Amino acid sequence: MNENVDLHVPVLIVGGSLVGLSASLFLGRLGVEHLLVEKHAATSTHPRGRGNNVRTMEVFRRAGVEEEIRAAASVLADNHGILQAGSLTGEDQEWLFKEIDPGGALARFSPTGWCLCSQNDLEPVLLERAREQGGDLRFATEMMSFDPDASGVTATLKNRETGEHTTVRADYLVAADGPRSPVREQLRIGQSGTGDLFHNVSVTFRSRGLAEVLGERRFIVCYLTNPEAEGALLPVDNEVEWVFHAPWQPERGETLEDFTDERCARHIRTAVGAPDLDVEITGKAPWHAAERVAGRYSRGRVFLAGDSAHEMSPTGAFGSNTGIQDAHNLAWKLAAVLRGEAGRGLLETYGEERLPVARATSERASARSEEHSHPGYAPPPSVGGGKRGGMLNVALGYRYTAGAVLGVAPDAPVVPEGMRLTGEPGSRAPHLWVRRDGERISTLDLYERSFVLLADGADAAWRRAAERVAERLGVRLDAYGIGAGADLEPEDGADWAEAHGTGRDGAVLVRPDGFVAWRTESGSEDAEATLHDVLVTLLHRG
Incomplete structure (x- = not known):
């Protein structure tokens, strides 16, 4: 080891949110020593990113964490469907769909199913199991710089609590460092896509009266369409804790400071249609919906995963699921190369496979936002004209048309018409x-x-x-x-x-x-x- 290096690891993961934690879990399951660093002091405390699709739950099932995830998600186990309403007290209400899996048709294709587990509940499960698998996960630790070369990456880390600096040498770096990825920027990897779609402020609040307004209605999300107070309402516990996504228009000069507690409470009451509703604002977090995909998924020994590689509209929860599946694809390839079973060319197939999937999925996510008239989303003319296709087809039926597969027609569609999980090379293997x-x-x-x-x-x-x-x-x-x-x-x-x-x-x-x-x-x-x-x-x- 170089005398100027404090630590050597085969893989350094930058970013400890859903994708980074999943990468750690998958690598640990495969016996790959690694270090994960996350600049925040702890996992997410904000209830977001809740929809885990069937393919994601399949990989979590095989990684041995499905039961814990479903236990963490039990409070929302009976929530299904998406409701669109002028208010929750009026007649203008329509279910865009009422069941994720009507009739149980999914059982033909998979041993598991969708799971509604908020990010703040899911991340602690992944963190605990990743550590049990031997991962070295360090929060409140930021990567200050990295220097890639032909044989690896040298990175400087800073403990944000003590100020201590550590120099790490890694054979490979996985950047799960978010949509504004400093790693992607340093690598000069460009992006393509529509760009910004809309902006929201996610408002957490407490209300006991809202459960009475809802009665027996249990939804994943309700799009409230009152033009004076549109937004999206999401349950956290169906009783007291809730989230409301309010449209934010910074392009018109609107600032976060404009979203006072009083304004947010008034907005929620108007949207719900209950002027006397008890509303206690407990938090606010801005977020931005965009459609962007990186021009490539790697450069040398550095790989992008999750939001650093792609941003998608939140409708359909495609973004986090695509990122978790990025990590799953990359993990076995890194393990094979590090064990000496495969040549480094196998790692090039990561981008060959995942990049076309991200492009197809991001287009589908934007189209889904248009279909659902997502509050705050005004699609430009170039968006939403592509094929629709079912949610399951995009989530589970996609395939790799190039990469570490043999016998695939190069012009085959990434998302084919209909569900065809019949053992074709490049597709997810059939379930029996x-x-x-x-x-x-x-x-x-x-x-x-x-x-x-x-x-x-x-x-x-x-x-x-x-x-x-x-x-x-x-x-x-x-x-x-x-x-x-x-x-x-x-x-x-x-x-x-x-x-x-x-x-x-x-x-x-x-x-x-x-x-x-x-x-x-x-x-x-x-x-x-x-x-x-x-x-x-x-x-x-x-």
Whole structure:
């Protein structure tokens, strides 16, 4: 170690909000030593970023934190749908949708479901589990500067409580440092997109009377459309604690100081339609909705994740979910390279895969804001004209058309028409309930710490080939026979080959993040050679 360096770590994460904490958890699960620094003294205290979509909950399920997250979110477990109303006391009320998963159709695709967990409740869960996994997480610690070179990054950190400085040498840096990312700025990575969409002030308040006004209505959010006091109302505990997003127009000279407690309380009463409502303002926080995507996701050994890589309209909660899934994609690739299983070229596929997803998702988020007439949002003519598509299709049905995948048509759409989770390379692998040693699991529960090869239980050729290739290349590769009486026995006699789009003597190779890397519909005269070449290509083993 250089005598001027105080600490060496394989990965330095800058930013300890949802995306940084998720990156720490995922890396820790994979045994990657890392340091996370966050300039704030603690996790978020503001109830925001609450919608965790089904794909995010899948990765949290595999990371072992789903139960804790649902426990932290239990107070909002019965809140569903989005209401739009002129007021909460008048006749002008319409459910934009009443159920996230009407009829339980999601169970066909996933072992889990959406979860409404506010950021201030979710972050402590991630923090605790990341530390349990061995992560070194330091709050009240700011990265003052960083110097990237061909072999790593040297960063200077400052403890904001003691003033102590520490010099850290990292092999890789993950920047989860927010939409105004100093790391992105230093790397001179530009952005594209519509830009600013609208501005809000998020007002937390207490009111016991509001629960009486609402009665049995339990929504995720209610868009209140009174032109004199529009805004978005969100429950925190359905009883006393609430959040109201009030439009803010700084372009007209409006300042945060203009949002006095009296003005905010009056605004909320008018919006709700209850002039005598008890309102106690407890906090205010500005936020900005924008559509911007970085021109690239990395430069050298520095990677962008979350808001540093993309900003999206909040409608649909796409932004935080996309960021958490960025971290999940990057974590297994960093682990593979640091273990020596993959060449550094694998890390280039992070941007190849995630950047097109961010572009497609950010466009969908803006279109969703227009569809819902989000308070404060006046879309420019260039916004909102793209394909709509269902929420589930965007959240779960997206695929990687380039990167660490083989057999994908380069002109395939990132978000295809309809839900097609049928084992196509680049898509999230299909979910099937199976029995393994008497335990009921989803096939998705197999994917986290290794590549997984699925082949018919009656034919051991692919599994033998996988064992030999894993030993020959020194990679983590698990192989399972699937079918009646095999390692994995599908419930209700489900046809695994049909579900995965392959033939009975074919095979499917799934990546650690649960995406299909490659499949073949038939057997091979030399399965070992075929599988060897596939993995060498995927892992950039030159």
